Amino acid sequence: MHELTITESILSQVIAEGRKQNAARIRKIKLLLGEGMSIVPECVRFYFDMIKPGTLAATAKLEIETLPLRLRCPKCRAEIKEFVPACRCAAGVEIVSGQELTIEYIEIVASEKTTRFEKAKGAG
Ligand SMILES: [Zn+2]
Numbered sequence: 001m002h003e004l005t006i007t008e009s010i011l012s013q014v015i016a017e018g019r020k021q022n023a024a025r026i027r028k029i030k031l032l033l034g035e036g037m038s039i040v041p042e043c044v045r046f047y048f049d050m051i052k053p054g055t056l057a058a059t060a061k062l063e064i065e066t067l068p069l070r071l072r073c074p075k076c077r078a079e080i081k082e083f084v085p086a087c088r089c090a091a092g093v094e095i096v097s098g099q100e101l102t103i104e105y106i107e108i109v110a111s112e113k114t115t116r117f118e119k120a121k122g123a124g
Pocket residue numbers: 073074075076077078087088089090091
């Protein structure tokens with residue numbers, strides 16, 4: 001249920017942005033997801049397809065890029081892998097990346113405008 005709540009929040013942000021941009025529909029959503037967030041991308045995609053019908057994002061494609069969890073020592077900046085310290089500072093752990101949950105961009109289809117051009121009288 002964790003992923004459903006997150007997916008709903010992503011969808012509502014995307015729809016709000018689409019409305020702001022006067023979108024006729026949303027074509028694509030690019031999401032950045034850090035591994036440290038413990039969110040299963042397949043679940044997000046599943047829930048997204050479940051809740052998108054009838055919204056501006058009904059035909060939107062969801063692309064998820066996962067970013068690895070990277071940790072380092074806050075003192076000497078040595079990277080810590082798999083929670084095994086890489087240095088002797090004993091200064092704890094700092095997160096470099098892996099906690100992202102960001103909408104990188106959305107692609108929209110702008111409102112279709114109808115413009116009528118009338119042929120000038122007597123011309124051609
Ligand atoms: Zn260190």
